[in-house]
Amino acid sequence: xxxxxxxxxxxxxxxxxxxxxxxxxxxxxxxxxxxxxxxxxxxxxxxxxxxxxxxxxxxxxxxxxxxxxxxxxxxxxxxxxxxxxxxxxxxxxxxxxxxxxxxxxxxxxxxxxxxxxxxxxxxxxxxxxxxxxxxxxxxxxxxxxxxxxxxxxxxxxxxxxxxxxxxxxxxxxxxxxxxxxxxxxxxxxxxxxxxxxxxxxxxxxxxxxxxxxxxxxxxxxxxxxxxxxxxxxxxxxxxxxxxxxxxxxxxxxxxxxxxxxxxxxxxxxxxxxxxxxxxxxxxxxxxxxxxxxxxxxxxxxxxxxxxxxxxxxxxxxxxxxxxxxxxxxxxxxxxxxxxxxxxxxxxxxxxxxxxxxxxxxxxxxxxxxxxxxxxxxxxxxxxxxxxxxxxxxxxx
Numbered sequence: 001x002x003x004x005x006x007x008x009x010x011x012x013x014x015x016x017x018x019x020x021x022x023x024x025x026x027x028x029x030x031x032x033x034x035x036x037x038x039x040x041x042x043x044x045x046x047x048x049x050x051x052x053x054x055x056x057x058x059x060x061x062x063x064x065x066x067x068x069x070x071x072x073x074x075x076x077x078x079x080x081x082x083x084x085x086x087x088x089x090x091x092x093x094x095x096x097x098x099x100x101x102x103x104x105x106x107x108x109x110x111x112x113x114x115x116x117x118x119x120x121x122x123x124x125x126x127x128x129x130x131x132x133x134x135x136x137x138x139x140x141x142x143x144x145x146x147x148x149x150x151x152x153x154x155x156x157x158x159x160x161x162x163x164x165x166x167x168x169x170x171x172x173x174x175x176x177x178x179x180x181x182x183x184x185x186x187x188x189x190x191x192x193x194x195x196x197x198x199x200x201x202x203x204x205x206x207x208x209x210x211x212x213x214x215x216x217x218x219x220x221x222x223x224x225x226x227x228x229x230x231x232x233x234x235x236x237x238x239x240x241x242x243x244x245x246x247x248x249x250x251x252x253x254x255x256x257x258x259x260x261x262x263x264x265x266x267x268x269x270x271x272x273x274x275x276x277x278x279x280x281x282x283x284x285x286x287x288x289x290x291x292x293x294x295x296x297x298x299x300x301x302x303x304x305x306x307x308x309x310x311x312x313x314x315x316x317x318x319x320x321x322x323x324x325x326x327x328x329x330x331x332x333x334x335x336x337x338x339x340x341x342x343x344x345x346x347x348x349x350x351x352x353x354x355x356x357x358x359x360x361x362x363x364x365x366x367x368x369x370x371x372x373x374x375x376x377x378x379x380x381x382x383x384x385x386x387x388x389x390x391x392x393x394x395x396x
Contacts, residue, residue, distance in 0.1 A: 152256040155242065158249065160185055160201065172235075172258055174228030190232060193223035201252075204241070208249060215247050216240070222259070234263040262364070279353075279374075282360075283311055284367040298353075298374055300346030311370075316342035316350065323355075330357045331368060340375065352376045 153166040162181040169180050185194055200221055207213050218240040224232050236259045242251035279295035281288055288311060291303040299306070299314070315323050319341035326339035338356040345351050355372035 150258075154180075154254050154256065156252040156254070158251060160252070163251065169256075172233065172256070173225060188225055190224040190226065193225070196221060197223055208241075215243065222263075225256075233258055233260045235259060278371045280369065280371045281306075281311075282362055282367055282369050284362055284365060286310060289362070289367070298345075298351060299343065300349075305346075314344050316344060318342075327357050327368070327370075331359045343372075350376075352378075 150168055150171065152169045152172055153164075154162060154169075155164045156162055162183070165177040165180045167177050170176055173180070175183070180188070185197065189197060200219060204219065207217075218238055221237045221239070223235055223237055225235050226232055236257045237254050238257075239252055239254040241249035242253050244250050278292075279298050280292040281295055282290040287308050288306045289308075291306050296302055296306075312320050312323065322339065323341050330336065336356070338354050340352060340354050343351040343353050352375050353372040354375045355370060357368050357370040360367050360369045
């Protein structure tokens with residue numbers, strides 16, 4: 001905080017004297033003094049004064065010329081330079097034989113005005129320099145971040161032309177930032193992903209036409225991108241609009257992450273789910289997000305009908321609290337024992353199932369994977385056996 005108010009950070013004495021700007025200021029001040037005391041210098045050198053020396057020794061011109069090194073000090077050294085300049089101006093206007101103006105009231109007023117002028121202008125210059133230095137530092141830190149993160153940071157205009165791409169795109173796709181900025185989306189995305197991206201962009205533009213909308217909203221897409229070596233990678237893009245002060249979209253800001261390995265793991269998991277001999281499902285945010293074919297077969301519902309719905313809606317009302325409690329115990333590792341309950345099929349038939357759930361991660365977020373098997377026939381056989389035993393006991 002102190003550095004922002006005073007100017008440059010404190011330097012060692014040797015570093016200060018090696019600063020060329022300091023010597024520029026000293027030379028300018030000496031030159032101004034020499035011009036002001038030109039008569040004395042010429043007399044000392046036994047030279048006659050030129051006709052134009054009268055103009056150079058006027059107080060007004062001298063004040064103007066002397067303000068140059070003082071303001072330059074403020075420009076270079078910030079508020080510290082302003083303080084030095086102000087003190088210097090006061091001293092030069094106070095010490096006899098060195099006074100900038102003289103003793104006449106009008107001359108003293110001119111000198112006071114000079115001090116105020118130098119101080120105010122110095123503060124303004126220091127403020128502008130400080131703001132510019134802060135902006136340059138922010139830009140430097142942003143560039144450092146963008147150049148070193150593995151994700152690709154990019155911006156586009158509203159015509160979907162690149163305006164900026166971080167250098168990390170080289171590691172991701174093999175193209176340099178300059179090469180990428182020259183590419184159109186057709187060169188970046190596979191045809192299917194291009195269609196998805198275009199549709200999403202048009203949907204966001206439609207939302208912009210609504211009166212009620214979230215200006216800070218973002219959208220996440222999974223798109224397949226082309227690499228320089230001819231291969232493709234799966235990427236996750238988080239995008240949002242860049243806006244002007246009025247809130248109108250003027251561009252697109254995006255962050256791209258390589259999710260190829262995650263996508264392969266998910267595809268493998270989906271393959272295992274499809275080939276499993278038990279009903280398997282994945283729940284995230286309390287909704288079905290993936291269903292195995294056997295689950296569809298056992299429940300009578302299609303995956304499209306189940307995905308996005310609440311799992312407990314398909315549990316018999318009398319068993320819901322049991323299922324909720326047992327599932328939580330499984331997820332917390334407190335119990336690994338499967339539990340039984342009644343599942344309501346699409347045709348309203350009751351399906352007795354034996355289920356177990358476990359905690360997992362899906363698409364970088366926490367989820368639950370569950371598996372269950374149909375035990376209806378097993379339970380019916382057991383009930384028949386109990387009924388027969390009771391009947392025989394009564395007859396006997």
